[in-house]
Amino acid sequence: MNLDRVAYTNVGIFTDRVELPLADQGLVLVRGDNHLSQSADDNGSGKSLLFSGLSVGLYGVALPGPDGKMLRGEDVACRFTKGPALVELFGSDGDRIVRGARPSGVFLQLDGKAWTTAGWAGQWPKETEVVDEREINEKIVQAVGFGAVTFRNAVVFGQGVAERLATADQSQYLKMLDEIQGVDFREARKRAEAWRDEWRGTLGDLVNEAATLSNQRQLSEFQVRDLEAALAQFSHGKRERLALAEQVVKAAGEDVAAAEKALEAVRAKGKQAAALRTKWNRVVELNTKFVELGATYHEHVRTFDRSREEVERVIADTEALIHKARCPTCRREIAGKAEVARIKKLFAPDLQQARERLEQADAKVKESDRAVKEATTILERHLKALPGVDERVVAQAEAEGGERALLQAGGAVEAAQIREQAAKDALKAERSRTWEGQAALDAARKQSEEAVAGLTENAKQQERAQRTIAAADYWTEAFGDRGLRSLLFESVADYLNDRLAHHLEALTAGEADVTVSALTALKKGSVKEKMSVNAAWAWGAGSYGGGSAGQSGRVNIALLAAHQDLAEHRSAKPFPWRIWDEPECHIDARGKEILAEWIQREAARRSTTFLVTHDALLAELVQPDHVWTVVLDRGGARVEIA
Numbered sequence: 091m092n093l094d095r096v097a098y099t100n101v102g103i104f105t106d107r108v109e110l111p112l113a114d115q116g117l118v119l120v121r122g123d124n125h126l127s128q129s130a131d132d133n134g135s136g137k138s139l140l141f142s143g144l145s146v147g148l149y150g151v152a153l154p155g156p157d158g159k160m161l162r163g164e165d166v167a168c169r170f171t172k173g174p175a176l177v178e179l180f181g182s183d184g185d186r187i188v189r190g191a192r193p194s195g196v197f198l199q200l201d202g203k204a205w206t207t208a209g210w211a212g213q214w215p216k217e218t219e220v221v222d223e224r225e226i227n228e229k230i231v232q233a234v235g236f237g238a239v240t241f242r243n244a245v246v247f248g249q250g251v252a253e254r255l256a257t258a259d260q261s262q263y264l265k266m267l268d269e270i271q272g273v274d275f276r277e278a279r280k281r282a283e284a285w286r287d288e289w290r291g292t293l294g295d296l297v298n299e300a301a302t303l304s305n306q307r308q309l310s311e312f313q314v315r316d317l318e319a320a321l322a323q324f325s326h327g328k329r330e331r332l333a334l335a336e337q338v339v340k341a342a343g344e345d346v347a348a349a350e351k352a353l354e355a356v357r358a359k360g361k362q363a364a365a366l367r368t369k370w371n372r373v374v375e376l377n378t379k380f381v382e383l384g385a386t387y388h389e390h391v392r393t394f395d396r397s398r399e400e401v402e403r404v405i406a407d408t409e410a411l412i413h414k415a416r417c418p419t420c421r422r423e424i425a426g427k428a429e430v431a432r433i434k435k436l437f438a439p440d441l442q443q444a445r446e447r448l449e450q451a452d453a454k455v456k457e458s459d460r461a462v463k464e465a466t467t468i469l470e471r472h473l474k475a476l477p478g479v480d481e482r483v484v485a486q487a488e489a490e491g492g493e494r495a496l497l498q499a500g501g502a503v504e505a506a507q508i509r510e511q512a513a514k515d516a517l518k519a520e521r522s523r524t525w526e527g528q529a530a531l532d533a534a535r536k537q538s539e540e541a542v543a544g545l546t547e548n549a550k551q552q553e554r555a556q557r558t559i560a561a562a563d564y565w566t567e568a569f570g571d572r573g574l575r576s577l578l579f580e581s582v583a584d585y586l587n588d589r590l591a592h593h594l595e596a597l598t599a600g601e602a603d604v605t606v607s608a609l610t611a612l613k614k615g616s617v618k619e620k621m622s623v624n625a626a627w628a629w630g631a632g633s634y635g636g637g638s639a640g641q642s643g644r645v646n647i648a649l650l651a652a653h654q655d656l657a658e659h660r661s662a663k664p665f666p667w668r669i670w671d672e673p674e675c676h677i678d679a680r681g682k683e684i685l686a687e688w689i690q691r692e693a694a695r696r697s698t699t700f701l702v703t704h705d706a707l708l709a710e711l712v713q714p715d716h717v718w719t720v721v722l723d724r725g726g727a728r729v730e731i732a
């Protein structure tokens with residue numbers, strides 16, 4: 091877009107429409123003629139406003155005033171009138187930009203297409219598209235080739251800008267450079283910072299989590315230790331109780347064996363007692379027989395005695411008869427031997443009988459005696475086999491091996507068996523007895539393991555967060571006032587210093603040698619990324635601040651001019667104008683000569699250069715192609731072109 095003309099209506103003090111040419115004007119000297127206030131040295135007549143109006147038309151923002159404050163487009167609408175305030179920019183090929191207030195709006199016509207904002211719809215050709223103001227502004231920047239900040243800093247040599255540039259701090263300077271070079275890392279930096287802050291938050295959370303996990307681990311480890319001690323105690327106690335229970339089982343088993351043995355003994359005693367009873371009964375039987383045999387014997391002895399007495403009596407009777415001569419039977423007298431013989435003969439059968447009976451008795455006695463003796467032998471033999479045994483002994487033996495003893499011993503066995511079973515049950519119960527704290531121990535161990543695993547994972551995540559933060563820090567730094575921006579600066583420093591040397595040659599006649607660097611050498615030998623202006627003056631002052639105000643003023647001009655050259659060099663399109671708004675501030679008479687010469691030379695390189703000044707000397711020193719006089723009177727401001 092080639093801008094030919096600008097027109098102002100109700101802009102600031104330009105109330106009546108003022109149209110001014112912009113293209114191919116050569117060097118235009120802009121002067122003021124303030125009819126309202128002569129004492130103001132022609133200031134306030136609206137010279138600066140002419141160019142501020144350009145900025146308003148192009149971008150919707152005015153140039154900063156002497157106070158540095160930037161006005162919006164609406165604020166430059168004339169305070170004394172009410173009609174629409176308009177800045178109209180006309181390009182070749184019918185291109186047009188109209189921006190205004192009362193009501194606010196923008197219109198752009200470019201390459202046969204047209205756009206406007208909602209508030210202005212309707213007053214333009216009907217194919218005009220209604221869009222957002224931002225969209226139109228972007229199209230304008232694209233068409234013009236540079237933005238508002240570049241215009242403000244690089245196209246306009248504004249009042250006080252040279253000082254601001256020379257004394258700008260790192261970030262201000264780089265901000266100006268960003269615009270000059272058409273780069274903007276602010277979004278990228280904001281994203282890098284957001285990225286870093288997010289991960290710092292994450293890291294903070296992780297550190298908190300680690301503290302929690304660490305507590306959890308410690309707590310669960312204490313629990314594990316306590317519970318393990320309790321388990322050891324339980325196991326030890328269990329071993330002891332098992333040993334004891336096993337002993338009890340063994341003792342009970344021994345008791346059972348002993349009781350069974352005792353039962354066996356009772357049974358054996360029973361058998362013995364039965365055998366003894368059999369033997370004893372035999373003895374008793376033999377004894378009875380012996381007693382009977384004894385009685386029979388005594389009877390036989392008495393029978394024998396009686397038989398012997400019978401024999402003796404028969405003999406005695408016979409003798410007595412014989413002796414007394416009387417028949418012992420019939421008591422008749424017997425005489426003679428015959429008689430005696432006869433009597434004897436008479437008694438002989440009796441005697442015989444008696445004698446036979448005696449003999450029989452004797453035989454029986456003898457037989458009985460033999461039987462008694464035999465029974466005695468047998469009895470003695472049996473008795474000898476049972477020494478010390480009597481009925482009491484047998485009864486005692488029978489009692490010891492009897493039913494009652496058997497029952498008792500059997501009962502004892504049963505009782506011992508019950509006790510043994512009870513002991514076995516107790517052992518079994520003890521064996522199967524588990525420790526009640528096991529579940530708690532398992533849980534504590536699991537918790538401890540989880541805490542350890544969590545801490546490991548947390549450490550990994552923390553490491554990752556720290557790596558990410560380091561990366562984000564790197565990029566924050568890289569997109570910051572140091573880093574890429576100063577690197578980019580370094581890449582253009584040679585060009586910049588070249589242009590600086592070029593302007594200094596003209597502006598200080600080679601007295602000053604100034605270089606700009608993004609790196610400052612530190613005392614310890616390292617370098618720091620910091621913008622610095624290194625100046626050396628031929629007459630001795632070793633720093634930028636070392637020169638006089640006039641010298642510094644010219645160095646400032648050279649600095650700004652070099653930067654503007656850089657901006658133009660880097661710009662998508664060459665600047666259509668160069669605007670010097672009162673550059674003579676702080677410049678002495680000799681300096682003004684040099685400055686005028688230099689401006690003349692610079693203007694020769696461009697189609698249109700505006701030099702705004704209220705300085706009579708500087709105005710004298712230049713040979714302008716045109717002179718614009720901004721005349722301010724009661725009717726407002728107007729521009730007289732000569």
Ligand SMILES: Nc1ncnc2c1ncn2[C@@H]1O[C@H](COP(=O)(O)OP(=O)(O)O)[C@@H](O)[C@H]1O
Pocket residue numbers: 101102103122132133134135136137138139140165166167168169170
């Ligand atoms: N919105 C406005 N309405 C009316 N007058 C304005 C408005 N904005 C600025 N002005 C006046 O316009 C003049 C601007 O002058 P300026 O261009 O800075 O003067 P100089 O000629 O010294 O560069 C001042 O007198 C200021 O009061």
Ligand SMILES: [Mg+2]
Pocket residue numbers: 134137138139671
């Ligand atoms: Mg001014």
